Amino acid sequence: MTTGTLIHPSAVIEPGAKLGVGVQVGAFALIGSEVEIGDGTIIGPHCTVSGPTRIGRDNHFVGHAAIGGPPQDKKFNGERTELVIGERNVVREFVTLNRGTVTGQGVTRIGDDNWLLAYTHIAHDCQVGNHCVFSNNTTLAGHVTIGDWVIMSGFSGAHQFCRIGAHAFIGMGALVGGDVTPFTMVAADEHGRPRGINSEGLRRRGFDPERIAAIKRAYRTLYVAGLPLAQAQQQLAEQARDSEDVKAMLDFITSGERRLLR
Structure with a gap:
């Protein structure tokens, strides 16, 4: 633990965890032994951060998030896999971010400057770029790849192994069952359907x-x-x-x- 951290007395920091300068850990949070947290990151109350997980600088986990838990994959047998999170992300209440699998890439990766709003779920082996917004209840199945500047509206989701290209916009309630090209808007129907380009976002x-x-x-x-x-x-x-x-x-x-x- 590094000088300058601010840890609530009720928080549990397991031996081996590495916390950078200015890290804050809120009430009743749990930080696992194989967790690294970069300078200035805030871990809010009741968050659980399991490892192996590496978190960069200046992130804000607001509260009640479950970060770095084992993948929800029946083939997973306790192998060593990772979650890697970049810098300046905002992670809101009850978000779940799972580690990777050895049958996938071995790592789930979140980039920089993303907003992950309440109840977002990012499953094992997903690769998320930078400057994305995931609105409430966004759900990614395993192995999904998300480009930079993607917006996922509330209650939207992506099937496993799908790719969503940079600057795409997924409408509220849309369920993506195939690859979405960059710049494309998808609207909700049975499986989501392209409906033009994301002109306003561009x-x-x-x-x-x-x-x-x-x-x-x-x-x-x-x-x-x-x-x-x-x-x-x-x-x-x-x-x-x-x-x-x-x-x-x-x-x-x-x-x-x-x-x-x-």
Whole structure:
């Protein structure tokens, strides 16, 4: 334990835990023996942080969160796996973040500057990027990959092994059963369905009208024109010559193993 930490008398810090400068641990929190917590991070009341878990600087776990617990996978047999969390994340009440599995990547990873709101669940082996917002009751099954700047609305979820590309927006209650291309909006129906691009989010992040127009053109090619996927990819390849954003969409499509949500 490092000088400058502030530990509530009722908190339990197991031997072997490593706490950085200025870490705060609230009432009745439990920090396991294989946990590392970076400088300035706040662990709120009634949180449980199990290990092996590594947490970066300046995160805020508000309260009643269960962090670094074993994966909810029947094949898991106590193997050593990890949860790795970056910096400046806000984790609200009753969030659950599970460690990885040896049959997956061995690590669940959360990036930087994310907001994980109440009752969010991120399962084993998920890989979450930076600047994401997961609204209340967002649920990710195992092995899901989330790009940067993704917004998951309340009560939305993703099936195991799905990928959601950067800047995508998943609408309230939408259940994603396939890969979602970058910049795409998905609305709720039986399994979620693409409904345009995330134009407002892109504008807020500084995308100029020309970039947005190129993304919209690519979306229409892929989702509106009624083309077979192979033919749509050929047209996207032509459009990608003049747009790095379209190239990112095309690279996303060609690198996937699951079906595209289409």
